[in-house]
Amino acid sequence: MTAPHPVRAAAEAAARQPRGLRRFTAPRPPAPETCELCGAPVPEDHRHLVDTDRRSLACACADCALLMDRPGAAGGRFRAVPDRRLTDPGHGFDDGLWDRLGIPVGVVFFFRNTALDRLVALYPSPAGATEHQLEPEGERAVLDATRLAGELAPDTEAVLVRRTDGHTECHLVPVDLAYELTGRMRTLWRGFDGGAEARAAVDGLFAEVRRTARTLGAPRP
Structure with a gap:
């Protein structure tokens, strides 16, 4: 053939x-x-x-x-889709929670889907945004791990979380930015773990989010 x-x-x-x-x-x-x-x-x-x-x-x-x-x-x-960006330095996404959720990669985002009436978890993969099924107790754990989850505008905002070498960061971002991340990784993915170019793209996007995000609870500039 x-x-x-x-x-x-x-x-x-x-x-x-x-x-x-x-x-x-x-x-x-x-x-x-x-x-x-x-x-x-x-x-x-x-x-x-x-x-x-x-x-x-x-x-x-x-x-x-x-x-x-x-x-x-x-x-x-x-x-x-709004352009609000917040960061939660006091989040509870520790190693134990990450393991309990069973997320297979180091980046995931969550958003509230009104059609499904539940929190949806997606992570980057060579196939694009891949859904990770959250059990009810997993959804509750995410809601308890960060106040950002309670701030989410339905369908249009996401909680974006990254775990690297024992350090985890947690941000609220526009949902299209979260999809942009998965799209970049899909096009750049090489080998088993994504490769250096994909990791560099993730580093750049998170650096931009950290630069532009307001700390949760801080007054607006």
């Missing part, structure tokens, strides 16, 4: 990704991205909406994102 052409196979795989995630998981297309509500061109640093029906991200122009910031807009189907 003839092996599939590698370029064609990559293009077909990219086409199956939700449009809002393609810029994180595939080569940038020559045509500019457009708002998925009105069709207007959007800049590279455009905002995203969560499509709660499809459980996916959608690109949005500034006007449509502003419109979807209003409670109940579009019957609640689309929710604008």
Whole structure:
């Protein structure tokens, strides 16, 4: 049997990704991205909406994102992703909790899915964002481990946690940033553990989060 052409196979795989995630998981297309509500061109640093029906991200122009910031807009189907970033230096994600949760890698993010009415855990893998099933006691342990979990805006924000050499950091970030991380790792993943390039991408993203995040409980600047 003839092996599939590698370029064609990559293009077909990219086409199956939700449009809002393609810029994180595939080569940038020559045509500019457009708002998925009105069709207007959007800049590279455009905002995203969560499509709660499809459980996916959608690109949005500034006007449509502003419109979807209003409670109940579009019957609640689309929710604008905010840009809030918080960090919790007093979190309880110690080694014992990590082991009890059974997370197989060093990075995971959690968000509240309103359609499923539960906390969802996802981690990076060569296949992209992979769901880790949380038992009810595991969900309760996450909620107890950080006050950030109680701060989450449903569907649009995530608690992003990283464990490295006995040190663990915990941040609240926009959910599209968490998906960006998994997308970067998917494209850069090499070997069993991801490889140096993927680890460098993770280091860079977390450094940027630490630089921009406000400490939980600290006054706004």
